[in-house]
Amino acid sequence: MKLLVIGLDGATFELINQFQSDGALPIFSKLMNKGLSYPLISTMPPHTAPGWVSSLTGVNPGEHGIYQFWDTQSTSYVGRFMGSNDVGVPFIWNLLNKSGYSTGMINIPMTHPPKEVNGYMLTWPLSNTLRYCYPADLIKEIAAHQGHYASDLITMFNGDVNYINEALETTCKRLQTIKYLVQNKPVDFFMTVFTEIDRVSHFYWHYMVNNDSNPNLKDAIKNIYIETDRVIGEILELIEDDTTLMIYSDHGFEQGKMDFYVQTYLKEIGLLHLKREPDDYVLEDTWFEYIGNNEKYTVDWDKTVAYMSAPGSYGINVNLAGRQEKGIVAPSEYEDVCQEIIEQLKLVINPINNKPLFKKVVKGSSLYNGRFATLASDIIMIPESWGVMVHHKITDGKIFNFHPEQKGMHSKDGMFLMYGNKIKNLKHKPPQDLRDIAPVILDLFDVQIPLYMEGTSVFSLQEKKDTRIIFERDNDQSSYSDEEQGEIKERLKNLGYL
Template sequence: MNKLLVIGLDGAPYPLIKKWSGEGLLPNLAKLIENGCFGVLNSTMPVHSPTAWSSFLTGMNPGQHGVFDFVRRESDSYRLRVIRANQIPQPSLWRIMSHQQRQVGVINVPMTYPPEPVNGFLITGLGTPDYTTYTYPPELSDELNEQGYRVNKKFFYDPERVDEWLQDMHEVTEIHGRTAVDLMKKKPWDFFMVVFRNTDEICHFFWRHMDETHPSYRPDEPDKYKHAILHLYQLADKWVGEIVEAAGPHTNVVIMSDHGAGPLYKDVFLNEWLWKHDWLKFTDESSGRRHFNAAVRRFGITRQNISDALTRMHLHRIEVLIKRMLGDKILVLPRDERPEFFNAVDWSKTKIYSFGYYGQIFINLKGREPKGIIDSDSAYLALRNEVIKKLYELVDPADGQPVVDKVYTREDLYHGENLSYAPDLLVVMREHTYITRKGYEFADKRGEIFREPYTGETGSHRPEGILIAAGPDIPRNKSIVEKKIEDLAPTLLYLLQCDIPKTMDGQLITDIIDSQLLNEQTPCYTDVPTPLREDIDTIWDEAAEEEIAERLKKLGYLG
């Protein structure tokens, strides 16, 4: 059996990788493409990192694993809670491998905190709080901390501190690359995976610098900004080369991304649109809580502003410790200038609401939502059909053109035991150049539906990610017909000669498997369940959740 190496380039878009590797700008990826297979790996709907990575690591569609965003509504309220890895009800890829006696090494994959015991080691990724145990075995955290390892960046995008932000992204990419090579050489492994996340974040904030067709493109900006995305991808490509070399010749290599990237033009506030159609009601603007929030905001006393100030003074660790001592008392101060989602809506009079990324709409259904008012299947279907009809009539007044490309119902996209978490409708707008985003459910101006993103982002996600495969069990010079991200899990298990759970939705990607291996090794599917994960002691409380929410906000994911 050959070893298996997977390198994730978060958000790497197929068109850019094809172009830059073809031009020789990404020589290590180009070499893998020349000696193996290359094609499109389609993401999930919504085209969102937590959803896509959860499908990757379970081999299942979102209706099975239940992750549609970074947050999920509490079953007994409208409060939105950050989703953790131990809330995904299916076993992870490395859990399955470990149970079948394969040794694994996993670094920086999103949706892996808190860490789970594996046959090997695991270092968690996006969604990890600072100053906590982030590895299995737990003592690996101390060892890595002594070496200067960081899961998270120090700084977040600020248009006044762009160079500092870019330097931080390069430093963290270097740290993750060095750590991967070091652990690959020190630890035994059959399966090894590392994800470089900053290849996604830089596209969110720097797309306009590269894209001459973007409305915010400025031709007089320095070349270092115009080529910033390419330069970070070249750094990742350097580490791809070093990691592949360290893995050795008897290793099958898979390079993948959870989704692609492209330009972003406008945020859409669907709750404002629902309010205009009398489907959503807001709470009383003169409530006591609103007066309190307005008063403290006038003095700049918000959780966001305090966090920013402490981070700039290099006192972030003190901030984290204070929050953990305060517990849920941190919620006394407003997070920023916006109303909290669960307090802003009069749920007893609201028929429909929206939260989350990429056009998720929910019907306030009696028996599912705590204050649901739509009380029958016929009323549900009639309302849903009415909303779909009106969505297709939605136009942007700036150009008078329709906005909505497609409206999907939940049954169009999903199936499975966690379908109850799925949006009732999912709206795709202008090929993902118009989006909704979590934390920006409401506009500053009541009734405003469209505007340029408050976050300063000029890029966002696209369905077309990348899939590159090369190695002793991979055919050469072969194009891959478009595959789904959940297809990778059964394919990786097959390459490690593991049994494949019959519960997986993903299908074996025979395009990337040599015909001789397919003839010699029949895929083995099993009904035997993999034992559920065991948790180790980590920190998760109101303060930890608040820290992750703030981090996701500053990455552009949460408001």
């Protein structure tokens, strides 16, 4: 194996440094002391879906087309769930395969459904499915060798605080899969992602920082880091001395402080309107519904000017005529309406410190560029603190919630670490953001870095060239069936997305 990449969803140096101070993370300590370690800036906003895709394609969401788990610019308001069919540029393994290198991938977000590769792939499905690997019979083979584990969102947090035990067990089971594949199916490039740090950080942060909370759960986050450290140590025992190791995360974490119900705010300032539905109306379980006093309400699209594009997107869309099914804003009024919304959001004051809630409120077109930039939310809110979640929920008038649903929230500072004999004497520079990961990988394999990649290798062993690559999205074929889309909704509720 030439390169081993371990992704740690949501890992942050802030906690690694805190936990290793008492010797709890010996493997991280060794790697950081003897290798390269730098903070790594996430996407805007810092989110799982665009983060992993940007790192493994080398471009921003405007070029690869993934902004969230959902399509954020759906004509029908509630977008479908995104997957590998919607990615508009090649993943790094496509380029390595083209150059003759074999690749093996496990549990990487936004890789489902699986594609044919020179090697193997176990994807990261959002639904409960058995069609998540290539070759198709690989699951049976792994199960026969005690390496099978349930896919990530099937084993995610469900409101039971005992989830920490499941997270520790899943991390251990994934190790068994990795051991079997590394020992029996050697490849040149191997990558796996552990997502349990993210899950535990979301829902156990308050136990870590609040001395009056459940003392049995105070070390839940520390324990998932300790287990991850142990597992990384065991993986390292499997590889040769000349294998290079890269570890990175898609974003960091910080304490959740507040939910801001932006759709309720839009309602209060007259930009979003509701209509009452009959008592026998069947709600569709979207972020455009409200139940109050046993009465059902949905967004009245015939009167609504602006709405949240998708949960977790930090984005607002204009209800634009000719684009949205029931759009009412004329294209000639679009720019003025955007500016009005931006100015209104700039007026929001954080009730905790009496300062503006948002550092910036900008057009999506100012943040993203590329073939799919028009799929971005029209307006992006950048909070002063990422401990503020811009929430999709419609309430009875309550705009702020000081007891947020997610106790830990994504921050922009992820982590980057490299270790190995092959890089000891190479000149390097710190990575800038997630887009640098793909060029680093190509650089280490001496594969030409395409000119379209926006990131740069920290080693700069070669210059980019205008490598012509024909690659189109396969989004005529949905990544998930209608039945699976309904199941995904239920599962994402447990993560606080719905």
